[in-house]
Amino acid sequence: MTITRRNAAREFFISTYGNKYANLKFTVVLATRLANGELDWKNRRVLLLAMNRATLSKLISYSDEPGTEVFYTPVPRTAKGDPSVDNSGDGYSIYADVDKRVLDAAVRNWLRMNGFSLIRSGGVVVGEDGQKYPRFHVHLGLSSSTPPREVEELNAALAAKLGADSKTSSAALLRVPGTRNWKPENIGANGRGALVAVASLSYRSLSVSELHQALGTDASSTSAPVRTQSKHEAPTEPVKTSRRERGGRVNATLTGFNGMYKEGTRTNRHGLLMGLVKDCIRAGLTLEQTWGVAEELDAAQDKAAEEGTTVLSQVIKAWNSTPAEQVRAELATADSVAERLAGTQAAEPKRSTSRFLTRQQLRERPEPRWLIERLLPEYGVGQLFGPSYGGKTYAAVDLSMRLCTGMDDWIGQKINGKGSVFYVLMEGGFDFAKRLDAWEMKYGRTSDELSVMVEEELNLADPDSVEALAADVEATSSTPALLVIDTQSLAVRGVDENDNTGMNEVMQSLKALSKRLNCFILLVHHTGHENGDRARGASSQPAALDVIIRIRSSEDKGRHIDVTKVKAGREIKAVEFRLEEQRNGAPAFTVMTAAESVAAHLSNEDRIVAYIRENATDGPVHPNDIAKALGLGESTVRAHCGTLADEAKCMKGQRPPLVVHKIRRQVLYAVAE
Structure with a gap:
């Protein structure tokens, strides 16, 4: 999608x-x-x-x-x-x-x-x-x-x-x-x-x-409730109430609405007072007490004076047009909104339908939608893990920037359009901007769809902290497609990462957050100390994850990234990458072509032979040209060229066979016999 x-x-x-x-x-x-x-x-x-x-x-x-x-x-x-x-x-x-x-x-x-x-x-x-x-x-x-x-x-x-x-x-x-x-x-x-x-x-x-x-309403009623409340005359004076008497719902209304009046963002004064009066009725307040509450809306009093009326007259109008009996009946069956605002515990709402689905309902469920085709689904939880200094963050940055700039693919898999990315950086904030700049230098693209939270407080094991993270995302003007948390270990505190029970609760919390934000969540994590083929921590993690992406790094074999698990998708074979330094001194994640990958693992001698085979068919090739083309030292090239010319190593196993000739200060050329 x-x-x-x-x-x-x-x-x-x-x-x-x-x-x-x-x-x-x-x-x-x-x-x-x-x-x-x-x-x-x-x-x-x-x-x-x-x-x-x-x-x-x-x-x-x-x-x-x-x-x-x-x-x-x-x-x-x-x-x-x-x-x-x-x-x-x-x-x-x-x-x-x-x-x-x-x-x-x-x-x-x-x-x-x-x-x-x-x-x-x-x-x-x-x-x-x-x-x-x-x-x-x-x-x-x-x-x-x-x-x-x-x-x-x-x-x-x-x-x-x-x-x-x-x-x-x-x-x-x-x-x-x-x-x-x-x-x-x-x-x-x-x-x-x-x-x-x-x-x-x-x-x-x-x-x-x-x-x-x-x-919790009456299904037999097919007409609007009859308003039986009688008209009320103006009381002689307002009755003040304490915050405790009014309850949390009325107090929240006062706080929010008074601010709206002062900012001039609410034009429907009658609608505002209707809401306030309704809340007061729910709280069991009298008309006199409701007048006292409305008197605390300073901005409303000023506005009423400008319009040649009074807050009292507006309260009475709202009170008379509000069916108190209906409001109180609603209160008896209302859900936990008011009670939670008041700080009390409410009973769980009763489900109206079963969560079990029939076979037909299963067939009607929509097909999975993919951020990255058959790799990252629209929502879920995944993990990108690898060794320290292996390139995990560079890979996560490359994925994020490709998604939010609308590039065609990531590690060879199609990206289905562009989307906003939220990146929670738990460490390394001192050079993260430089890493982003390096990526932009490499690929010539930029985007304002990437939002970064740098080394802020986050604990995925704490429901309040997860709620705060969700609120931070929802308070922006962007719709998230991907949320990256880098790294998992720093974002989970108070839970032993090897404890299956504790980590299962964290994973369930992340799955709920993913559905709430309607985005995919990617955790950046470390490999185990003894086994580099699995992520560190509880053995239950792989089963709880929808996607697992692995990075492997070694001096002799290079850096590789592969996908070992995708629910409803497909595993992806290892792709080699390198961290290519840019002009600002920071590297950028770069996927290598098949030819580049093969060439990177040839010996210097094999690389020189391959270069001669490709470039010396029309005449001599100078060692200086070979050194420049292959990024080798000139003395290294000359030494290998001399060995090749003397021993004619390149003849072995070549079809057609090649003879390397040594003439004038190791200038080489190759001809087919």
């Missing part, structure tokens, strides 16, 4: 809408972001398009223009028209825009387990720990067409479960995967908007009843 934004987007539509995706049409909106960060909604372009390859290529191309945003309606449309006017057809998916909450690992795992796909929307949200985490769009394919009204109800249930934005309408607009997010706060140091990237895909689809079971 070619690793491009277009293909990632296409895979998303296939996974969400199945094979029928190309026959469905969606409303697409192109809008330009103005200098103040707001969208020029008045001059937007509205299109009705089928999301085929050509369409996705054009939309992605449009989004690369600074400030151009691309949105679409996840529910197919029956005709072109204003996106705010609902002319939806039947839906084939449900969706949620989770832009106010941190989706922790447990929630993401629950979503994946139940068949949801996760799309990073390009923005970030600040967690209670002050760290930035990616925002997500969540999608799930439905096994049958579903009326728009029912899609909206399912969307509302999903949004309530995740604490998501209120984009539940079948006319809602979300971002197209593969395009860019040009909000001012999402523009990177390179001046480009953050990518709307595929985090993980699921090709499963659920029936409506299965989805109700997963969400």
